[in-house]
Amino acid sequence: MTTTLESAIDDLWHRYDDGLTADDATDADRALLDEFLDELEAGAVRAATRTGDSLDSWAANEWVKRGVLLNFGLRGTERREYGGVGYYDVLPLRDTDDLEANGARNTPDGTVMRRGAHLGADAIMMSPSFVNVGAYVGDGTLVDSCDTVGSCAQVGDDVKLGANTLVGGVLEPVEDAPVVIEEGVSLGAGCRVTSGFRVGADSVVGENTLLTPRIPVYDLVEEEVVYGHLPRERRAFTRFVESSVSDHDLFEGGAYKPAVVATSVEEETLEATRREGALRE
Known part of the structure; x- marks a missing residue:
């Protein structure tokens, strides 16, 4: 077929x-x-x-x-x-008659799926939220209020997208892989994931973190700097590092640029994520 x-x-x-x-x-x-x-x-x-x-x-x-x-x-x-x-x-909006059969839920007044969007079994969409054409949202995943899942984005099973999170889409060029959020990831409120960035499985990302290939990820577990992806099983958050123009006359006190710091996922963080999952069951 x-x-x-x-x-x-x-x-x-x-x-x-x-x-x-x-x-x-x-x-x-x-x-x-x-x-x-x-x-x-x-x-x-x-x-x-x-x-x-x-x-x-x-x-x-x-x-x-x-x-x-x-x-x-x-x-x-x-x-x-x-x-x-x-x-x-x-394109019209997606028909939602199949959601009851697979256990998915979408709350009224503002949960919008465009034609060609996949919503997995037992997934939840809170209003208002939007899933665009070609996007894949896996089983048991929560799309919270004010979230957007962009065209062709791939979101795995048992993911939590915190409120006001943006998962960007990549439609052109066709050879570029879209944004990927692997299974078990938790993105805090206000996160932005763009430009084909890949978030590894079972990672926990702090609120208001921007993940994009142009911002370095300082992986303290492997002690290396990576671009374009967050390794699996990491706890990530934004910090600011000194910029190359920090000594410029216009930047009194120093200029800084954003960076993402990645550490190992702490047991208490994992336990909090498990409690979150229990609330959705």
């Missing part, structure tokens, strides 16, 4: 690259795009997959990201309605 769908999406992408427009697209083309979105929602296809045990083994599925882009390139903007309010978009 997936191989056949991949081949069909690739063929449609070549036609689109050769000049196919939304006006030229056939009913069969649109049916293919709908089938593709159905498979994304079911979790049968994903925008990125892990090919090995390391954090570096996450790779983008380029054909999946092309399929998402085709849904924008070969559809027109339409007037739609949500909660009695009209809006204009290319």
Whole structure:
């Protein structure tokens, strides 16, 4: 099934690259795009997959990201309605009739999933929150109030996204892996994870921490500086380190830049995370 769908999406992408427009697209083309979105929602296809045990083994599925882009390139903007309010978009919102069967919950007045978003079994979405097209939210994961999960982002099982957390999306270029949050991660309120950053399993990230490839992670466990990922089983928080322009005349008292410090996950931190999980069961 997936191989056949991949081949069909690739063929449609070549036609689109050769000049196919939304006006030229056939009913069969649109049916293919709908089938593709159905498979994304079911979790049968994903925008990125892990090919090995390391954090570096996450790779983008380029054909999946092309399929998402085709849904924008070969559809027109339409007037739609949500909660009695009209809006204009290319994609409708996702049907949520399947949530009861898999034990997922979404609270009223502002939990929004765009077509093509996957929400796993026993997952919870608190309002207001938003999960974009192509995103994968794993089983038992909590998407708290004011959270955004960006297009094609991959969020694992039993993750906690604290209130007002942003998990960024990476849709283009298609060869770039999106943001990845592995299983068992807890992100504190106000965290931002962007630009394809990867957060290793069972890590706990402090409130208001920015994780992006441009900010160094000082891993005190392995005593090394890494970029673009937080190793697994770490406790991470923001600190400020001296900047290279710290002695500039305009910066009286020194200039500093953000850095992330990563230590081992303390037992009491793990225990608090387990209590959090118990409250959601």
